[in-house]
Amino acid sequence: KAGVTQTPRYLIKTRGQQVTLSCSPISGHRSVSWYQQTPGQGLQFLFEYFSETQRNKGNFPGRFSGRQFSNSRSEMNVSTLELGDSALYLCASTLGLSGELFFGEGSRLTVL
Amino acid sequence: AQKITQTQPGMFVQEKEAVTLDCTYDTSDQSYGLFWYKQPSSGEMIFLIYQGSYDEQNATEGRYSLNFQKARKSANLVISASQLGDSAMYFCAMRELSTSGSARQLTFGSGTQLTVLP
Numbered sequence: 111k112a113g114v115t116q117t118p119r120y121l122i123k124t125r126g127q128q129v130t131l132s133c134s135p136i137s138g139h140r141s142v143s144w145y146q147q148t149p150g151q152g153l154q155f156l157f158e159y160f161s162e163t164q165r166n167k168g169n170f171p172g173r174f175s176g177r178q179f180s181n182s183r184s185e186m187n188v189s190t191l192e193l194g195d196s197a198l199y200l201c202a203s204t205l206g207l208s209g210e211l212f213f214g215e216g217s218r219l220t221v222l
Numbered sequence: 223a224q225k226i227t228q229t230q231p232g233m234f235v236q237e238k239e240a241v242t243l244d245c246t247y248d249t250s251d252q253s254y255g256l257f258w259y260k261q262p263s264s265g266e267m268i269f270l271i272y273q274g275s276y277d278e279q280n281a282t283e284g285r286y287s288l289n290f291q292k293a294r295k296s297a298n299l300v301i302s303a304s305q306l307g308d309s310a311m312y313f314c315a316m317r318e319l320s321t322s323g324s325a326r327q328l329t330f331g332s333g334t335q336l337t338v339l340p
Contacts, residue, residue: 143327153313155327166327198265202328210257211317211328213267 112137114214116201122220128189131217135182135203141165142184143211144176147198156199159184188219196221225249226314226331233336235304242289243299243334245314251275253319256297257328258288261311270312273297304338311335 115134123129135142143158143166155168159178176186182203188195198218202211227246235241247256258270273281273288281288289298301308314331 145328145330152332153330155329158327168327200265200267202267210269210272212269213259215264215266218265 114201114203114212116199116214116217118217119215120218120220122222123191124222125191125193127191128187129191129219130185130187131199131201131219133184133186133201133203133214135184135201136212139203139205139212140182141204141206142178142182143202143204144184144186145200145202146170147200147216148194148196153200156186191221193221195219225329226316228314228331228334230334231332233334234339235301235336236339237306238303240300240302241304241336243301243312243314243336245297245299245331247295247297247314247316249295249316249318251318255317255319256288256290257315257317258286258297258299259313259315260308261313261333263310267313271299301336306338306340309336309338 117132141160144156145153147153157176158166162178173189178184198216200213200216202213204211225248229244254275256273260268260270271281271283271286271288273290280290285302287300311333313333315328317328318326
């Protein structure tokens with residue numbers, strides 16, 4: 111059974127650009143959530159989607175957005191990148207709304 | 223206020239010995255879940271063990287066990303017979319559940335870097 115797949119694994123952008131990250135959940139999982147991990151702030155929740163609907167949103171500016179498609183794949187977008195957006199972005203999927211979260215390997219974003 | 227507290231930024235353990243990683247949590251909810259994840263240098267968060275707030279028995283998964291003390295709000299991870307491959311960052315996390323069954327997001331602690339010495 112394939113795990114959570116995130117693409118791209120590594121990327122470098124410059125300030126002001128925008129980026130889109132993709133996450134394919136484990137087959138059959140309908141909930142996808144996103145987390146940002148930085149050395150200073152640790153792991154912080156971005157948002158969670160279930161059946162194409164955003165169910166929870168963390169305390170991030172509107173530059174951070176996401177969506178989920180009918181096949182449960184999810185994308186997150188960050189516009190007008192800032193240096194502080196450099197981080198490991200982790201996607202997790204779960205079968206229902208309260209089960210264990212299974213994480214992907216993350217997308218490591220560097221903003222120059 | 224911190225919801226998840228891991229007071230040990232770093233821990234060392236000799237190979238084949240047991241080690242306990244501390245975690246305390248804060249919630250006013252009756253229904254919640256506690257998780258431990260392992261993050262090696264590659265970045266992936268690997269699920270280790272889960273304890274529900276209503277579970278009366280401590281969770282165990284192979285060499286991992288969770289010492290759940292509800293009254294003290296602690297959920298320490300015990301790794302028995304440490305192996306070199308256990309060297310990684312370990313995160314304790316909590317997911318609170320509403321009465322309707324829907325869950326809030328996972329809240330993570332700051333992590334404990336475990337180093338297993340040969």
